[in-house]
Amino acid sequence: MSDQSKNTTTKLAATKFPKGIFFALGGGVVLSVNDLAIKALSGTYALHQVILIRAFVGMTIVLAVIWFSGSGFRQLLTKRPLDHLFRVCIVMVSNVTYFVGLSLMPLADAVATAFVAPLFVTLMSALILREHVGPRRWAAVGVGMLGVVIMTRPGAGIIQPAAILVLISAFCYASSHMMTRRMRATESAMTLNFFVQCGFIVVSTTFGLVAGDGGFAQAPGGTWEFLFRPWHSPPVGDWWAFLATGVAVGVGGLLMSQAYRTTEAALVAPFEYIGMPMAIFWGVVVFGTFPDHTAWAGIALICGAGLYTLWRETVRKQKDLDVAAPSGDI
Template structure:
């Protein structure tokens, strides 16, 4: 990882900060997921997702006013690509929150852990980051781990286990777009665009489902005690995804991808404390394989970074000839 770069190097500090931001984001996210799982027992996952993005946008607007930013300047930062990025996260939210309605939080996140593997593939295809044969092997091992958790053909998790897999794919695209948009908008602008995109994506779905009587996504008026929980999700979403944006401003996607595994720590704690969920041995075996693949990817990145540093230092210290 980039933490191996010398401390005096600005690139080293940026890489370290990126890693710390990513770990912080992954530690915060399960608290939002636990809140969503609780709310999904009373209202549809789509409405829960809509409330999350609406509150996230409101949090951004409040912070902007406090910081003296004009709302019009933030709106000007919203681009088509920003909206596409936010729509990816909104769709991811639907899939993942829906999975929480049917399966334990830790199990859903364990399957969701294939996201770093998918991100590594997309980093090679879309971002043109170099991915060698050994890292492709690590991706393959991670996918085997996912199959062990899902156990196709068994009744352990069933079809709902495909929901976090779909969420992981959407989230990987979200991270790729985050990387491509790095440095092109302010943090508040990006966050507002995400909230607006989520509202624009999910509101029509809720309206149409309500008119057609499709209960899985239809509107249900939330109980008064549940409203603060939506605000809590908005705050956590702003904080965690803000950390993700800051992380991708400072480090490559292939370096940050394996750090997503830190999420299992807080996810297991939240799932156990709030819902009494404990992952079985197959889940832990799958997580071990997925995490092992991710750690190996991180190791390869660390080795590549060291070689690049050595090459750059050799060029800087070599005597220059004058002709």
């Protein structure tokens, strides 16, 4: 192989390959702060109040990025309003089910269960996007699903419906990334996040007008208690959490959307597992919780499946590069 061919292959591996990975790693770390803040607020505030304040903070960040970008606000013009509406609805369901489940589960358990989402992404990338997924990665998906079964803890009372809610959230989350892949040719990361923040503001405001007075409030410990609490003004000491969740979702959402716009979905997805050690860290440091033996078994299976998927994808990518490279000197 000539030096020119080697340089071409090196450039493909060094630039095209890792771009989305770095976005996904950064997005995963930043979004873990969102989980921490939501968990901290879930014992006192209504979910729709938290989401509304978070959306205003996130929208401020998105608008600031758009203002200073070269494209400006004209990039918000779209010919795909129905696709945006459908994606916003999916993201909304994903957020509500995840955060209600998170309020009922230890942080690490909820995050581990949610990490079936990258396996859903791998599944959908094959069935919907027609990306190649080999038999070994299909096996990894099966192993990950077994881990999810363990994390749902059948017969363990309140944990079971909470885990099912998180599982529904994971499916919706994976579906939203499939929509991102379909829309990436015409929609920027800022546009995608702008319409999501608009959806959060509209839905949470409407929800607040209907249920913000506590008329639908449940008794303490109810599955939907977090969703239907009455609104109240937060003291100064709690504003850090509201600001943290807004900044995290604004920055993290941009990073994750950019990851799925620039890189193959099945390759990006496993790198979201950076959120798992972050969840364990926040759980121990902030909430004093540590995964038990059952949780560790589920975490090992789910994260192991994701890491194996990553390894197989890396091998496949390298083979594709080797095949694409010229075999003789130029």
